[in-house]
Amino acid sequence: MPVLEVKSLSKQYTKVLAADSVSFSVDEGEIFALIGPNGAGKTTTIRMISTLIKPTSGDAVVAGHSILTEPEKVRASITYLPDEAGAYKTMTGKAYLKFMAGMFAKNKAEIEEFTARAEKMCGLGDRLNEKIGSYSRGMIRKLLLSRAVMTRPKLAILDEPTSGLDVINALEIRKMIKELSRTEKTSFLLSSHNMLEIEFVSDRVGIIAGGKLLEVGKIDEIKEKYGAANLEEVFERVVNSK
């Protein structure tokens, strides 16, 4: 049974059809990536799945819960890391993790457990006692990523997880995602316009452009299907052929 099943999700803004009948699924422990250029409809699709915005039509089921009828249960099963997200600058890293743990935990023991897990994962050490305002972009991203997975969500939704990061920080984050999917069976829904990164980290991809999901499949399979050397070439050929 898939952790996420997206069924014909559409979102119509006043003049723009931002997502047009998007359908795909993500299995347990799978890393699924939505790839496409800026404005393709990735963030809109992710926001609908995260219950932040309501779809115009269609539905998505997360861990057996519909985003339309059980949004609170969906939110309890997922974590969402927005693109270029920040954190509360006046809080220390530790206080932020504790605060966010409190949003998901059922009791104090769970808060401590989640926080300890995130502290270990982010690798920020003593810097966690300093205010987030003093952190570099890479440090904030590591903090947020560890926050996103500390609660052992069934589905972690990461929008452009490495955008704006240097090579070393980006590599560390990619490794962290792969490790969590392998060891803890966490499912990931990623979005990125960096196709080489996705090629490295994800199991399956969905190519989206102009709000439409044009192709879904395993990377090797679709590369072979389109006779492409890499994902960028696949993307170019998919968009041109449709």
Next chain:
Amino acid sequence: MKFLNLLKKELHELINVQMIIGLVVTVGLLMSVGNMMSNVMDDATSETGTVNISDRDDTEFTRSIISSLESAGFEVNRVNEDNSDRAKLLESAGCDSLIIIPKGFTDEALDSASGDNTVSVGLELITSLKSTSALASMSDKTSAAAEIISDIVKKEFMTQKGLSEDEIGKIEVPLNISEVTVVNGKSAVVSPEILTGMIQSQGMLIPIVVFILVMFTSQMIISAISTEKIDKTLETLLSAPVSRISVLGAKMLAAAIVAIINAAVYMVGFYGYMGSMLDGAVNNADVVGSALTINDIMKELGLKIGISGFILVGLQMFMTIVICLAASLILGALVNDTKSAQTMLMPIMVLAMVPYFVSMLYDINMLSPVARTLVYAIPFTHTFNAMNNIMFGNMNLYWFGLAYQFLLFIVCMFFAVRIFTSDKIFTISLNFGQKKKFRSKHK
């Protein structure tokens, strides 16, 4: 060339549609309020007007005084009613001020010329105090008429005595004027100017406190919402298993608690300020005619605000704060970059400035019906006026203001909740001309 290029870029950054609209609205609002008030100003500052005179002496001399007043441009309304209770006298005469020329005024004025160089006769000036605004004091013509009467008596006195220029200079007080002030049906022997000055000096802090609170609260919540929106911490928070109403409620409550602490601290300080001011005996025994302090007189006239009065002022301050919170939630939601966050405060600032200046300078009830309605439509006006309304017993206006503020709060909250519980919190924007850019960014 490079400098011009840089200058062009800086100007392009600074001058945007929001700023221009803000400026146009501010100028338009201030000009229209100014125009509407110009008539009030003209009436108030004119040197003549209607005076009510009760001529109880009714001699040729007093009749000539009244004729002189009429020649000077005053419209004299003769009052025949009499009552030892001055408040009831004004009520039965249907006027707000009255000059009483007492029986024997002519004899005393003319006879005293044979004695020393002072005139012992007196006029009685009764004024009903309904407002302490600067313009309200100016619009009362009784004092101006009393001065003319004083001049006439002085002239008559000099003619009778055949005084030289040097001797005329020695006559400093040709006429004793006894001033009675009526407030809320109670009267006291005190000059309305002294009372007005005292009340103004006490009340001047209220508009300042309200203005600070409005700006502080709005800035706080607009900044809180816009920062969360710009940093995308709001998205993170709203994707957690917690209801949006809880997120909104926590923000509102936290801001309200901080604002209430502020209001309470200001009010405690203000209460102390008023207490020390009123407890001191004021050196005006000759005017008051007894050893009474202003404190006693204000108590006698029902102008001293007790704890309950302060609670009522505090209540409107609280309503002002919660309206600011709700309105700022909406304004904060409209923000999508740091620049628009700064300009979002402007509508609230303009709405706070108008009643701030109007209530300091004018009696709002003296404005034309249109201007009055516009000014009262601003919810902060009621708080700026709360102290005056309570002091002068305009409790209907106070309760109406409170009910209006509550209604407005509900309306603002309704829209704030609608925005927060829908997609609008992420899609709404006031970035004129940049909506397309914003939409495509959020696609």
